[in-house]
Amino acid sequence: MNESLLRELVPVVIGVLVRRGADFAAAEDAVQDALVEAVRVWPDDPLRDPKGWLITVAWRKFLDAARAETSRRHRELRVESEPAPGPGESADDTLRLYFLCAHPSLTPASAVALTLRAVGGLTSRQIAQAYLVPEATMAQRISRAKRTVSGVRFDQPGDVATVLRVLYLVFNEGYSGDVDLAAEAIRLTRQLAVMTKHEEVAGLLALMLLHHARRPARTAPDGRLVPLAEQDRGLWNTRLIAEGVDVLQAALARDRLGEFQAQAAIAALHADARTAEETDWVQIVEWYDELVRLTGNPVARLNRAVAVGAADGARAGLAALAELDPALPRYTAVAAYLHERDGDPVTAARRYAEAARQAPSLPERDHLTRQAARLNAQLRS
Known part of the structure; x- marks a missing residue:
């Protein structure tokens, strides 16, 4: 049983069912039932078209559930016939699922959990372990989120910025249990980047890659934090850095600067320095100026004060800091x-x-x- 393949197919199949008329909660339940069937059947009967099989079985599970509900409530079945099996996959289906899971009606925590379940294909147990909460608690959170977005129909494009914020929340959770959420966030952002060709999606992907590249050096063997200036740069993942820089440069070439591209540019300048002393702090200050212009974010202003202190001296940094709220x-x-x-x-x-x-x-x-x-x-x- 190829678990990674199943996880990749989950959002595709849910998206197909939603496009065919199933509401989100019913579609997600049907896909989970189909996955249980796949675990039972596939090891003994390997399939040439697992995606088509899952779509067909999930749709039948949905129809069975809908018919049972209709019988119970004595009302007409809204979905009367089963569409013929077909390719079914569409980038628009999965993209719509991203937007649905990051719907503005959801809290950030619920949006993250639903994204990991429906788009990431993780189980409630895996998500609960990653967030260090009981499985029942996470299952309830996901169930509430599914009910919230059930019946939502998209008659206009979803908000890419909201999806990016949800993915960034996933990335910043790091890892625990048997799921590396940072790696999962990168996987999902890669997928979104292929579907949208959006420069800010590319910016977020570059930022994640550049931050993730430094992860081996962030913590000492005894568990203590290692500040950036003291990290062993020989432990940084140069392959991820090179990929992040390439992705960023392609995004910047589109000349539609956004906050994630600006943050990635700052991370790239840190990654480019062979030693802490060689860091180009002047350019970093310039990118923080762009970031502040784009967002007005007080945290960006705080980080800018650090960069100003490195570029122009500690007194200048303290002067920049004095302009900010001490409660930050x-x-x-x-x-x-x-x-x-x-x-x-x-x-x-x-x-x-x-x-x-x-x-x-x-x-x-x-x-x-x-x-x-x-x-x-x-x-x-």
């Missing part, structure tokens, strides 16, 4: 870093300790605590 996440950590670069270890140590108390994760808290301890030890010596 990681504001205090950036302040600590810039004060240390400005030669003020007393203030830096105090701000690192403050930042550690505010840290959103245990690894980040431990890293900031070590920074504060390091400076305090230097002050005592």
Whole structure:
């Protein structure tokens, strides 16, 4: 049984059933039933056309369920006949499924779960393990999301930006359990890039590839975080970096700049530097200027302050930081870093300790605590 093939076929088959008239929840249920049948039948009877088989069986499962529901409610069956088996696959079907799973009526958490289930082909158990929640909790979340989007019909193009934000949320979850969500997000974004040829989809794909390339160097063997400047660049995946740069350059050539392309350009400049000292901070500041112009995002402004501090000196970075809201996440950590670069270890140590108390994760808290301890030890010596 080829599990990866099944996962690739799930969104295609759901999309076909929805196009034929099934509502989303019923289509997804029918496909899951067909997958159970495939697990039972395929090992003993390998198929030449697994996609066509799944479409046919899933459609019959849907019709059976619809007829049973009709009988129970004594109303006319909306779908009266079974279309003849055919190729069935259409990029539009799967693309419509992306838009449906990222529908504005869903919360971000529900959109992510539904995307992983319907487009990614993951089971509720796999998604629950990845998010470290009970399977029953995840199943309920997915069930509610399916009910929310059932009956939705697209009479105009969906919002690519919303789909990209959902995929980026998946990517940023990283990995746990037996599913690597970062790799899954890259797979789904690759698929979307083929279907849409949209420059921002390409920008997000490039950004994911460039970030993913650095993953082996981000964590030390003992589990502690390794800042970018201290990472062993020999551990970076040069194949992913080269692919990310190629994808980005093709997107930028279309001359329709978006936020993900700008973020990817910043990541590419970091990846291009053989050492931290060779980083082209001036260009990075310029790209942050573009990103701020495009989004006005306060987090982008915060990261820009770090880049300004590296390009023009810590005082300039602190001046840029002073224009921002101190309540921003990681504001205090950036302040600590810039004060240390400005030669003020007393203030830096105090701000690192403050930042550690505010840290959103245990690894980040431990890293900031070590920074504060390091400076305090230097002050005592």
